[in-house]
Amino acid sequence: xxxxxxxxxxxxxxxxxxxxxxxxxxxxxxxxxxxxxxxxxxxxxxxxxxxxxxxxxxxxxxxxxxxxxxxxxxxxxxxxxxxxxxxxxxxxxxxxxxxxxxxxxxxxxxx
Amino acid sequence: xxxxxxxxxxxxxxxxxxxxxxxxxxxxxxxxxxxxxxxxxxxxxxxxxxxxxxxxxxxxxxxxxxxxxxxxxxxxxxxxxxxxxxxxxxxxxxxxxxxxxxxxxxxxxxxxxxx
Numbered sequence: 001x002x003x004x005x006x007x008x009x010x011x012x013x014x015x016x017x018x019x020x021x022x023x024x025x026x027x028x029x030x031x032x033x034x035x036x037x038x039x040x041x042x043x044x045x046x047x048x049x050x051x052x053x054x055x056x057x058x059x060x061x062x063x064x065x066x067x068x069x070x071x072x073x074x075x076x077x078x079x080x081x082x083x084x085x086x087x088x089x090x091x092x093x094x095x096x097x098x099x100x101x102x103x104x105x106x107x108x109x110x111x
Numbered sequence: 112x113x114x115x116x117x118x119x120x121x122x123x124x125x126x127x128x129x130x131x132x133x134x135x136x137x138x139x140x141x142x143x144x145x146x147x148x149x150x151x152x153x154x155x156x157x158x159x160x161x162x163x164x165x166x167x168x169x170x171x172x173x174x175x176x177x178x179x180x181x182x183x184x185x186x187x188x189x190x191x192x193x194x195x196x197x198x199x200x201x202x203x204x205x206x207x208x209x210x211x212x213x214x215x216x217x218x219x220x221x222x223x224x225x226x
Binding site: 035037041042043044045048087089097098099100101102103104 | 159167202215
């Protein structure tokens, strides 16, 4: 089976940098994705890592270490609109299409 | 930009009643999914659908649930006899292909309340 652990809440100041961690245990590994979800909204894809290292997309970056079963999402130059829940997710298994989501981290950006 | 749409946005029903949640996936996508999210909890996979049949389903997707693609555009989730614990937000998603880096695009969700 799979399990993904994330901090439940993070608070950061507008303009700052914040890192949201995700540790995973899976029977097989097929990449780590990150999704953003605003209150009452749908999950929206942010990034995907299949190999070790850092992937950068604008203000958002995602890192993966497969040897440590660990990844993180880095948000820079925080804006108030970044206040949302952030979920890491893995594919459920070989040939599986469905995503298994982590418990989610609620990010609150304060002025 | 193409998007997944869902109807209705909210549905209130009595326990034991049947509900049908509707989704229109992105038109060139081939893989379709239903997820649910109980208030304040994580998103949970229900079922995936490809080539007019279920490709995977979770333990949550029991005999009370069924999915159908009745025509070339709609994808539906039916709950035959709703229970109180079925109250949740139900998200439809679609993807062009499967596996790897393939992004799943989520619809805005249907909030189901079972009384």
